[in-house]
Amino acid sequence: EAEVAQSPRYKITEKSQAVAFWCDPISGHATLYWYRQILGQGPELLVQFQDESVVDDSQLPKDRFSAERLKGVDSTLKIQPAELGDSAMYLCASSFLETGAYEQFFGPGTRLTVL
Amino acid sequence: GDSVTQMEGPVTLSEEAFLTINCTYTATGYPSLFWYVQYPGEGLQLLLKATKADDKGSNKGFEATYRKETTSFHLEKGSVQVSDSAVYFCALSDRGGGTSYGKLTFGQGTILTVHP
Numbered sequence: 001e002a003e004v005a006q007s008p009r010y011k012i013t014e015k016s017q018a019v020a021f022w023c024d025p026i027s028g029h030a031t032l033y034w035y036r037q038i039l040g041q042g043p044e045l046l047v048q049f050q051d052e053s054v055v056d057d058s059q060l061p062k063d064r065f066s067a068e069r070l071k072g073v074d075s076t077l078k079i080q081p082a083e084l085g086d087s088a089m090y091l092c093a094s095s096f097l098e099t100g101a102y103e104q105f106f107g108p109g110t111r112l113t114v115l
Numbered sequence: 116g117d118s119v120t121q122m123e124g125p126v127t128l129s130e131e132a133f134l135t136i137n138c139t140y141t142a143t144g145y146p147s148l149f150w151y152v153q154y155p156g157e158g159l160q161l162l163l164k165a166t167k168a169d170d171k172g173s174n175k176g177f178e179a180t181y182r183k184e185t186t187s188f189h190l191e192k193g194s195v196q197v198s199d200s201a202v203y204f205c206a207l208s209d210r211g212g213g214t215s216y217g218k219l220t221f222g223q224g225t226i227l228t229v230h231p
């Protein structure tokens with residue numbers, strides 16, 4: 001069964017360091033999402049791609065976060081510099097199309113701890 | 116903006132008990148509604164969905180009905196098992212297209228613990 005892959009699964013870093021997360025969506029899925037889930041809360045969208053284009057990054061802290069999906073397949077989310085408040089689970093999801101009727105498939109997530 | 120409100124948790128039940136987790140939403144237009152489940156250390160899995168009013172989503176004994184008049188999508192199961200222990204998230208998605216893109220808006224999650 002096709003799955004969304006993410007790496008690393010766990011990342012511990014010190015504040016002010018740079019971190020990067022990688023996501024490989026299900027083959028053929030044009031839409032890719034990055035969500036942030038703070039402990040005890042529901043996920044919140046950071047950025048959404050349609051193929052290689054960003055279609056929604058309104059909640060992405062652009063002073064420190066960046067995201068790319070250069071060939072419209074896999075994607076990288078970067079934080080530089082990391083802050084204590086960035087400790088969270090970072091989830092990647094993909095779907096066939098962006099319409100609400102299509103299921104979003106989630107990866108296992110990357111748990112980030114900033115010390 | 117869109118929002119989802121779930122009942123406060125955690126919920127603790129004995130095996131074979133009846134489960135209800137309440138979910139209400141606020142949205143413009145006619146969203147699709149979802150329940151996702153998250154097991155410890157894992158990502159989210161779709162449990163069930165409904166895409167229009169009066170639709171009933173069902174899976175693995177769980178059910179939820181899209182109630183437009185009460186803007187609700189309550190999750191129910193007649194007899195829970197220990198293996199159902201997890202965090203349950205209610206979510207909505209706009210239809211996408213035009214100026215909207217189908218992102219999911221989640222509730223805060225409800226922790227369910229089922230004891231033998």
